[in-house]
Amino acid sequence: MEKIKQLLRSSNFKLTPQREVVLEVLLENEEGHLSADDVYMLVKKKVPEIGLATVYRTLELLSELNIIQKLYFGENVARYEFRSDSDDHHHHHLECINCGKVEEIDEDWLGIIEEKVEKQYDFKVIDHRLTFQGICSRCKTKDN
Incomplete structure (x- = not known):
């Protein structure tokens, strides 16, 4: 604070x-x-x-x-x-299209793609976001 x-x-x-x-x-x-x-x-x-x-x-x-x-x-x-305060600015989200719950994924799997974009397009990437949409485990269990 x-x-x-x-x-x-x-x-x-x-x-x-x-x-x-x-x-x-x-x-x-x-x-x-x-x-x-x-x-x-x-x-x-x-x-x-x-x-x-x-x-x-x-x-x-x-x-x-x-x-x-x-x-x-x-x-x-x-x-x-x-x-985030750190340079490790990337995290992604899982969004349940059934109940709307949003969870964070702390791993960043897009580092290689980010490097390619920077080289190929001469573009400095500051941040990126990725959201996976689907059905969460709670909603999957309810539906079965």
Whole structure:
């Protein structure tokens, strides 16, 4: 949280109580890939008077400052996750098309392809994303 505070200050933003509670909710649900509405509902439990627009503005600011990133999984709803501090920026996702559950895969199998793209197209790859869509083990078990 201290690093985020410093980043906000260096960008001339304050860590307001509203921003802090949004960050707390994101940290508490780091594996959840929450949508803005999910964040709002969880924040509202802590701070009932907070508005949806405040949550949206906070998420946009955090995204612009590269603290979090927006992801889209086969739907028109943005979901959010923290950006990695390390150069090991690649991870991928498994998305269940039945229940919507999203899991992370920490292995990066695209390194060789990334190198080929950089050489062949003289293009510096900063990041890449890969999402596998299918049926999760829980839904497969339910269907059988």
